[in-house]
Amino acid sequence: MVTISKKDMGTSSSSSATNSGAGRPLLRTCLDALCGCQIDSSEYLEARVCQTAAKDPWHAGGGGGTTTTTTTTMMPRIRSPGEYYIDIHNDEPWSFSLGTGEENGIWMNSGDQAGSIMATLVWLLMTYSAVTVTLLTITKGFPPVLGMIYTLLCAMALACHAKTSLTDPGSVPRAAVPQEEQRRENPSHSMCGQCQTFKPPMSHHCRICNRCVSRMDHHCPWMNNCVGAANLKHFILFLIYTWTCASYSLVLFGWNYFFCADEGCTFHVVVIHLVRAMTFLCIGAFLFTSSMLMNVTYGLMTGIGTIDRLKKKATNTMSQSDEEPIALKDVFGIAGILTWPFPVDPIFDDYDRVMGYSTPQRLLREQQFMDQAASNGGQGQQGIV
Numbered sequence: 001m002v003t004i005s006k007k008d009m010g011t012s013s014s015s016s017a018t019n020s021g022a023g024r025p026l027l028r029t030c031l032d033a034l035c036g037c038q039i040d041s042s043e044y045l046e047a048r049v050c051q052t053a054a055k056d057p058w059h060a061g062g063g064g065g066t067t068t069t070t071t072t073t074m075m076p077r078i079r080s081p082g083e084y085y086i087d088i089h090n091d092e093p094w095s096f097s098l099g100t101g102e103e104n105g106i107w108m109n110s111g112d113q114a115g116s117i118m119a120t121l122v123w124l125l126m127t128y129s130a131v132t133v134t135l136l137t138i139t140k141g142f143p144p145v146l147g148m149i150y151t152l153l154c155a156m157a158l159a160c161h162a163k164t165s166l167t168d169p170g171s172v173p174r175a176a177v178p179q180e181e182q183r184r185e186n187p188s189h190s191m192c193g194q195c196q197t198f199k200p201p202m203s204h205h206c207r208i209c210n211r212c213v214s215r216m217d218h219h220c221p222w223m224n225n226c227v228g229a230a231n232l233k234h235f236i237l238f239l240i241y242t243w244t245c246a247s248y249s250l251v252l253f254g255w256n257y258f259f260c261a262d263e264g265c266t267f268h269v270v271v272i273h274l275v276r277a278m279t280f281l282c283i284g285a286f287l288f289t290s291s292m293l294m295n296v297t298y299g300l301m302t303g304i305g306t307i308d309r310l311k312k313k314a315t316n317t318m319s320q321s322d323e324e325p326i327a328l329k330d331v332f333g334i335a336g337i338l339t340w341p342f343p344v345d346p347i348f349d350d351y352d353r354v355m356g357y358s359t360p361q362r363l364l365r366e367q368q369f370m371d372q373a374a375s376n377g378g379q380g381q382q383g384i385v
């Protein structure tokens, strides 16, 4: 049995633990050694581990029954539900090198040629559709304001595409460690044979990105990137904007076809061919994005990503899976609903929980924040949870 209670180390007179020496928790000692700094923490959690064992009847004091031993372990304080802090530290290396390695400053999958071509194709097709709609507007196919709306939607879709492609989807760093709760619940954890790192639950190793990705949904060749915990928001936004673009242009073309049938409504032959080709393109984009949106919605509602779902279907273990919906704040962040439609990085209330791993550096920053909040008389920020 494990009981955890809060203990103020600064005022306790009975405690034998000090800020230096053997009384310090192992994790804290490791953190200090890693960052080379000493932090005067005033608050810890105290865990009492009670173990009940049968007495040995053949030795002195035996005779059957049970004996209980209690050991006390000092543990770093962990945040209560509702508390959060915003970590503004940038863990990325300050370098202009492109790649998916830990040493690269800008995340970009440059090794996959097919993915690069497909991602470029998305930009070309979107630009082509915007030019076609603009030409139709110029030749008075429909009011200019409708063409401007379409161009704006295209621009948003392309911004989301760029953000999805160039955002680290949640690659697991070499310094990753299991979270405090994971360590308590299960002392053994899986490792990735290729990355030689801790492999968080729900993560997968992507052979194209050559990294383990947290809560990996799939590797999307149209994005030329993995879709994972950190860029799922941008991917969903891209799907929504592209779906809107496709259905909006189909409505525009239909409107133009039915309401522009008099003699004064003639178009250049090039525009007519462009519109015909774009109609097929929009139907394909509409169907594809519709199926992908349903796929993503299913993933959010069940917490089972595309890869996991395919694996479970292949092994016929779909009915045995634990379905736990993913909260929208774990995808779109807690920075307010006004930030949701834009491809800005989401702020998570508990980054480690969303990613499925911690790093010693981040644990240390969190501890510093909690210490600072405790010394200010507060308990961290009260968040929207």
Ligand SMILES: [Zn+2]
Pocket: 192, 193, 194, 195, 196, 204, 205, 206, 210, 211, 212
């Ligand atoms: Zn891996």
Ligand SMILES: [Zn+2]
Pocket: 206, 207, 208, 209, 210, 218, 219, 225, 226
């Ligand atoms: Zn990948």
